[in-house]
Amino acid sequence: MRPLLLAPALALALGASPALAATIEVTIDKLVFSPANVQAKVGDTIEWTNKDVLAHTATVKGGWDVMIPAKSTGKVTLKAAGAVDYFCRFHPNMKGHVEVAP
Amino acid sequence: MFMRSSTAALAALFFASTAPLAQAAEKPTDPQIAHIAYTADTIDIEAAKLAIKKSKNKEVVDFAKDMERDHEAVNKQALDLVKKLKVTPEDNDTSKALAKAAKEERAKLAKLKGADFDKAYIENEVAYHKQVNGALETLLIPSASNAELKSLLETGLKIFQGHEQHAEHVAGMLK
Numbered sequence: 001m002r003p004l005l006l007a008p009a010l011a012l013a014l015g016a017s018p019a020l021a022a023t024i025e026v027t028i029d030k031l032v033f034s035p036a037n038v039q040a041k042v043g044d045t046i047e048w049t050n051k052d053v054l055a056h057t058a059t060v061k062g063g064w065d066v067m068i069p070a071k072s073t074g075k076v077t078l079k080a081a082g083a084v085d086y087f088c089r090f091h092p093n094m095k096g097h098v099e100v101a102p
Numbered sequence: 103m104f105m106r107s108s109t110a111a112l113a114a115l116f117f118a119s120t121a122p123l124a125q126a127a128e129k130p131t132d133p134q135i136a137h138i139a140y141t142a143d144t145i146d147i148e149a150a151k152l153a154i155k156k157s158k159n160k161e162v163v164d165f166a167k168d169m170e171r172d173h174e175a176v177n178k179q180a181l182d183l184v185k186k187l188k189v190t191p192e193d194n195d196t197s198k199a200l201a202k203a204a205k206e207e208r209a210k211l212a213k214l215k216g217a218d219f220d221k222a223y224i225e226n227e228v229a230y231h232k233q234v235n236g237a238l239e240t241l242l243i244p245s246a247s248n249a250e251l252k253s254l255l256e257t258g259l260k261i262f263q264g265h266e267q268h269a270e271h272v273a274g275m276l277k
């Protein structure tokens with residue numbers, strides 16, 4: 001009987017597949033996203049760590065818009081596959097690129 | 103028609119105020135560079151405060167708030183650095199010329215209203231950031247002798263370049 005009781009919990013865990021979703025770290029230092037290009041999968045999270053004393057954003061035209069306050073972090077969970085360019089709304093010379101695999 | 107003449111006046115001011123920066127034949131010292139950088143930042147903060155007070159356009163007010171926030175953060179960093187380096191910022195002709203041109207520009211802007219103000223403010227922001235970028239690239243960064251000051255100016259250049267593009271974007275939306 002025991003394994004049967006465990007089964008739903010196991011199924012739930014697999015369904016959410018937390019082990020498969022990764023967090024990709026991007027650092028912002030002196031107005032530069034690094035790495036500027038990252039590869040991810042749908043369900044992965046990108047987390048930006050901002051070392052600057054300035055607030056930045058990671059913004060996709062017609063897509064996500066993440067606020068990254070000064071000396072803080074911001075994140076987005078990727079929901080759609082495809083390659084996107086992102087930039088900072090406050091400093092549009094800051095650019096990054098994400099390739100999201102299905 | 104009014105717009106055109108106002109733009110021409112701004113352009114004239116821009117060239118007039120670029121001259122002191124472009125013609126400064128002598129290399130500024132680090133204390134003078136620190137003063138010029140601080141002055142350039144403060145000018146943009148004051149212009150931003152005027153825009154926050156006067157403009158009713160959300161894009162313009164948001165932009166002005168971004169300028170105020172960034173330049174205050176940069177100035178704080180600059181002050182922390184001069185303190186650490188025990189450098190006393192020193193007033194000089196370039197700082198004086200910048201401050202004088204900015205005062206005239208603010209007086210002009212103060213007389214404008216509504217969309218005329220918004221357009222003139224943003225166009226001046228584009229021109230002003232361009233002017234400071236030029237000064238940073240050709241004069242201030244090459245002249246800085248302290249490595250930390252140079253690095254701060256290099257980051258400042260990236261910020262000003264970003265603001266210039268941001269201002270151009272807002273200017274495009276006002277058209």
Ligand SMILES: [Cu+2]
Pocket residue numbers: 031055056057088089090091094
């Ligand atoms: Cu930014």
